[in-house]
Amino acid sequence: MVDMDAFAKPGKPYYLALGMEGSANKLGVGVIKHHLGPLDENNRAEILANVRSTYNAPPGQGFLPRDTARHHRNWVVRLVEKALKDSGVKVSDLDCLCFTQGPGMGAPLQSVVVAARTLSQLWELPLVGVNHCIGHIEMGREITGARNPVVLYVSGGNTQVIAYSRQRYRIFGETLDIAIGNCLDRFARTLHIPNDPSPGYNIEQLARKGKHLVELPYTVKGMDLSMSGILEYVDGLAHDLFSGKKSKYLYDEEDGERITVEDLCFSLQENLFSMLVEITERAMAHVDSNQVLIVGGVGCNERLQEMMGIMAGDRNGSIYATDERFCIDNGIMIAHAGLLAYRVGYGNELEDTVCRQKFRTDEVYVKWRDD
Amino acid sequence: MRDQIVDDLQLRIPTVPLRLISQGAEALIFMTNQHPYLPAGVNPCDVDNPGKYIIKYRPPKPYRHPKLDKRITATRTSSEAKLLHKLYQLGVKAPKLIAIDAPNGLIWMEFLGYQLPDMRYSSLKNWLWLLERESDRDHPVALADNVKDCCNGIGRSIGVLHLHGIVHGDLTTSNIVLTDEATLKPSLIDFGLSSYSGLPEDRAVDLYVLERALKSTHPVYAEKYWEWILDGYHDVHEEDGKRGRKKYSETISRFKEVRMRGRKRTMIG
Numbered sequence: 294m295v296d297m298d299a300f301a302k303p304g305k306p307y308y309l310a311l312g313m314e315g316s317a318n319k320l321g322v323g324v325i326k327h328h329l330g331p332l333d334e335n336n337r338a339e340i341l342a343n344v345r346s347t348y349n350a351p352p353g354q355g356f357l358p359r360d361t362a363r364h365h366r367n368w369v370v371r372l373v374e375k376a377l378k379d380s381g382v383k384v385s386d387l388d389c390l391c392f393t394q395g396p397g398m399g400a401p402l403q404s405v406v407v408a409a410r411t412l413s414q415l416w417e418l419p420l421v422g423v424n425h426c427i428g429h430i431e432m433g434r435e436i437t438g439a440r441n442p443v444v445l446y447v448s449g450g451n452t453q454v455i456a457y458s459r460q461r462y463r464i465f466g467e468t469l470d471i472a473i474g475n476c477l478d479r480f481a482r483t484l485h486i487p488n489d490p491s492p493g494y495n496i497e498q499l500a501r502k503g504k505h506l507v508e509l510p511y512t513v514k515g516m517d518l519s520m521s522g523i524l525e526y527v528d529g530l531a532h533d534l535f536s537g538k539k540s541k542y543l544y545d546e547e548d549g550e551r552i553t554v555e556d557l558c559f560s561l562q563e564n565l566f567s568m569l570v571e572i573t574e575r576a577m578a579h580v581d582s583n584q585v586l587i588v589g590g591v592g593c594n595e596r597l598q599e600m601m602g603i604m605a606g607d608r609n610g611s612i613y614a615t616d617e618r619f620c621i622d623n624g625i626m627i628a629h630a631g632l633l634a635y636r637v638g639y640g641n642e643l644e645d646t647v648c649r650q651k652f653r654t655d656e657v658y659v660k661w662r663d664d
Numbered sequence: 665m666r667d668q669i670v671d672d673l674q675l676r677i678p679t680v681p682l683r684l685i686s687q688g689a690e691a692l693i694f695m696t697n698q699h700p701y702l703p704a705g706v707n708p709c710d711v712d713n714p715g716k717y718i719i720k721y722r723p724p725k726p727y728r729h730p731k732l733d734k735r736i737t738a739t740r741t742s743s744e745a746k747l748l749h750k751l752y753q754l755g756v757k758a759p760k761l762i763a764i765d766a767p768n769g770l771i772w773m774e775f776l777g778y779q780l781p782d783m784r785y786s787s788l789k790n791w792l793w794l795l796e797r798e799s800d801r802d803h804p805v806a807l808a809d810n811v812k813d814c815c816n817g818i819g820r821s822i823g824v825l826h827l828h829g830i831v832h833g834d835l836t837t838s839n840i841v842l843t844d845e846a847t848l849k850p851s852l853i854d855f856g857l858s859s860y861s862g863l864p865e866d867r868a869v870d871l872y873v874l875e876r877a878l879k880s881t882h883p884v885y886a887e888k889y890w891e892w893i894l895d896g897y898h899d900v901h902e903e904d905g906k907r908g909r910k911k912y913s914e915t916i917s918r919f920k921e922v923r924m925r926g927r928k929r930t931m932i933g
């Protein structure tokens with residue numbers, strides 16, 4: 294059993310951490326409280342504040358690093374103030390300041406690190422750099438109570454199947470080219486649908502109205518998958534559809550009706566999600582687990598959750614998922630994972646708070662677990 | 665749920681005794697003592713384990729769209745069966761195909777493998793895990809010569825496949841089994857994702873997938889295992905002569921590229 298209280302302040306029965314996230318187009322700040330002792334069903338982390346502001350690019354465009362960083366700089370002070378106010382916590386009562394060190398986009402990451410460094414000096418608080426993916430995993434475990442699940446991490450920039458072993462979250466499968474969120478976002482751009490609240494959400498809504506399944510490439514490679522070819526293919530179909538082509542493949546082979554944009558969204562989702570569920574199932578079989586946890590922005594998708602639930606059920610297992618407060622990038626997960634690390638002695642000196650765009654999940658030594 | 669699936673299958677083949685031995689990545693694996701058309705007690709002469717057969721069943725996957733599901737199940741079942749037959753013709757060690765029922769997603773094949781000292785099945789994964797548990801600094805039994813020979817053999821098998829224009833598509837330590845306790849002769853299994861391809865990219869991804877499976881499943885000794893597998897892989901290409909050497913260097917340089925791609929990929933959000 295890991296001693297989670299070797300660094301506790303004498304006489305203080307709890308810990309408080311503030312977390313700041315800004316690795317992509319969301320800026321989030323959260324405040325979390327842990328009581329002494331290992332976390333379990335009877336000793337849960339308490340969420341005292343969790344606020345967020347999202348930068349949305351205009352329809353047809355992706356968010357650019359510079360604009361996103363500007364958004365984060367504009368909002369960071371206000372969000373920190375709001376989070377502190379919501380939590381009712383005094384700065385002097387905080388134990389540490391946690392920030393996303395990577396992976397992510399350079400400029401937005403940096404704008405948040407600068408804010409974190411400033412606050413740390415102003416408030417004389419230690420800094421804890423957090424791996425964004427570890428943030429998602431630890432928060433997902435805490436919220437759902439899943440102890441040792443296979444984790445499907447699906448977001449704008451990541452598609453990974455992860456399982457814990459020997460104090461690391463190890464990557465069993467991942468995309469060989471683009472990430473699932475990126476694939477959906479880019480297709481949304483092709484369709485010129487709005488980026489608000491998120492491109493993926495809008496595709497999900499359209500997909501619900503689709504009824505014809507269009508055949509798309511299905512490209513699973515063991516526990517890995519490839520998506521760029523599928524995107525290219527479905528993009529091509531969309532262009533042909535918009536330009537009014539009358540080709541045979543633009544009509545359903547059973548009822549002869551013309552394929553719609555909704556059908557394309559539906560087919561893309563069905564195809565990609567089947568691949569995701571399949572590689573997750575492969576990993577579950579390989580490591581002998583029957584729990585699955587979905588984290589990351591795309592994890593909010595209800596169809597994906599439904600499909601994963603059916604698969605887990607067929608393996609006599611269960612699925613754990615969270616809602617948009619925790620799935621979508623947020624500050625609380627950074628506070629939580631950072632605090633776990635702080636409690637076992639992690640901390641970053643000012644000079645090693647440089648952010649890392651390609652910080653891999655399996656680089657982190659998970660000292661707070663020893664199962 | 666799982667029991668339901670098993671009952672449904674048993675109803676469809678009521679005269680065949682079925683014992684569920686494993687739930688793989690996509691299939692249910694049953695053991696039976698009955699050959700599909702030979703009388704009881706009579707067995708083909710060229711199987712490792714007379715009287716022991718595997719029935720691999722790909723049940724419908726209710727999570728995916730029925731149209732997609734049918735397409736995937738049918739293609740995988742028939743392509744796996746075809747490949748098993750092809751490997752038999754090529755003399756590559758693999759379970760021998762006995763019968764196939766593609767519409768029902770069933771393949772009947774030879775049973776390979778044995779029981780390890782810890783009572784588990786002799787997949788490469790279970791064997792290595794066992795050795796890794798028994799290893800310590802002074803006696804790293806997981807790095808002994810027999811492991812090296814076995815890894816060489818695996819590399820050779822993969823090499824032979826690639827030389828014949830076949831990619832396995834799902835190389836993990838679960839999909840490699842030891843067939844004989846004395847010789848530790850390895851065999852590849854699970855050809856559902858296999859295909860014919862002449863592209864260096866596909867062969868490179870085949871290797872990449874296995875390398876990562878090793879790193880994640882056997883983190884402590886993965887590097888050594890991988891080195892030995894590549895040695896065997898290299899040797900069969902070398903023995904093939906000029907054509908093999910060319911193919912080898914194409915595959916390996918592509919493999920390095922695939923690895924780099926993984927490291928360079930941006931990860932946003």
Ligand SMILES: Nc1ncnc2c1ncn2[C@@H]1O[C@H](COP(=O)(O)OP(=O)(O)O)[C@@H](O)[C@H]1O
Pocket residue numbers: 578686687688689690691692693718720759773774775776777785787838839853854855856
């Ligand atoms: N021919 C065989 N002989 C003995 N065991 C087998 C055989 N084929 C499969 N198995 C067992 O069943 C497991 C799953 O089989 P596999 O063909 O890999 O199916 P899946 O595609 O579901 O992974 C294997 O890991 C192995 O333990």
Ligand SMILES: [Mg+2]
Pocket residue numbers: 688689838839854
């Ligand atoms: Mg398998």
